[in-house]
Amino acid sequence: MPGLEDLYREIILDHYRSPRNRGELETPPAVKALGHNPLCGDEISVFLQVEGNRVVDVKTSGQGCSISQSSASMMSAAVKGKTIDEVRALVHRFKSMMSIETDDGAPDGEVKLGDLEALQGVVKFPVRIKCAVLAWNTLVEALAEA
């Protein structure tokens, strides 16, 4: 059985204790998407401000476990300042790491996961994958609104 140290890496706990980009943005100009994990009741809101083709600001709010909250924090840090295409590529890379999308090796090879690599261990705990991708699915909804 995989150990808890695979799941609760120090960098994950750091983002959980000190979440980045926490809060709300005024809508408009930002857009808001609300995500639910119907199994556990966790909720997350993603506020996304896009100017031209670039994500200029992002905030998240809501309640959740260490995995969902740290994933939201790392997600927000990773997408801020990126172009929409880069964000979509990052979403694909992240979901591939979570084994819910196939990594076809194509165009997003340039995208660096950085801190997000720490969430790799979640794959060994399949029940928690939903926690890790909640913020990302909500981000995708926000992108559709933007």
Add this chain to the structure above:
Amino acid sequence: MSGSASDWTAVAADFPVLQRTIDGGRLVYLDSANTSQKPDAVIDAMADVMRHSYAPINRSAYRLAAEATDLYEGARDKVAAFINARRSREIVFTKNATESLNLVAGTWGRANLGPGDAVVLTHMEHHANIVPWQMLAAERGIEIRWVPLDTDGRLDLADLDRLLDGAKVFSFTAMSNVLGTINPVQHLCAAAHRAGAIALVDACQHVPHDVTDVQAWDADFITFSSHKMCGPTGIGVLWGREQLLDSMPPFLGGGNMISDVRLDGFSCAELPAKFEAGTPPIVEAIGLGAAVDYLSTLGMDNVRRHEIDLTAYALDTLDARFGDDITIHGPRNVEVRGAVLSFAFRGIHPHDISQVLDQSNVCVRAGHHCAKPLMRLLGANATARASFYLYNHRRDVDALADALDGASDIFGA
């Protein structure tokens, strides 16, 4: 089977899954409010019927079919006796308690409720006793009223008569699956009847844990699931007063539920076949019958006493070990609460608690427990929940407390 109610360690030995180890450690199963484990008696009864006596029921002349029919109907008789129903034909086998509740809302409700009619529920209901009524409300324009809770997690009955005034149905749980609160069922049924409403009791968390007497309750319908009372999944029970069941339209249409079908229509079979369309869960019914035998041998009053003892020990132990670091929801008086402990612990999210406890083979539920309106009242979107049953004993409580200590180490709480 142990057959000895005083030796609860021996009872645990009747459940093969509780004998297994995971990573060399003993399994500590504390999720019985969700679903219970199965004793050898149930597993063997189901295997036996599939090996020796399996055949269609109620429709074939050969001896094997008669034997299967006797076993199936014998299970119905056992369930009837177990809840003190007047007659076996008042026992309808369904898929689970959820289907039983949908059956009442969908048939009795559609036949008797229209715009402006009121259904009274409580804030502690499971989604299964909320959503079917909301579906009916959307379709029929009925009003739903809610009995609130007091700060102790018990029903606040101060305004009950006003809420019931003019209502047609009072549908409530006998015991909360989140708070453990045991409701005064007999009192609530009487209040419903005074107001001219029928009383529907969601007894899913009651029947497995205490003596059930539908006549003493003076209920009109009760619903429960086999899988929470040592029986298999795939079968539940609706009990109803005979004249009510007789007066209701059928639920699902198909074979077994008809007495005749013509090109221009059909007529219904007698109870209980009227509500059992299609081939029923034959093996599961026989398994449920074996579960009823198992529980009856132990004695439901003994089961209840054991769980009171265990709940008191759990409350005392967790309080003594963790003090203000743990918040246990629901009443403190073990006479009015079942062996279900939902708790918040040192600010650690329930998912993370459950994950850490799993390292010690302690199985608890984390989430909203299919009671989101209640969770909103508690101000939490999730809790961790440890729930105990007849096969648990004090060392399981100790294992829970030891494992909780480990959660603090990781999250630095």
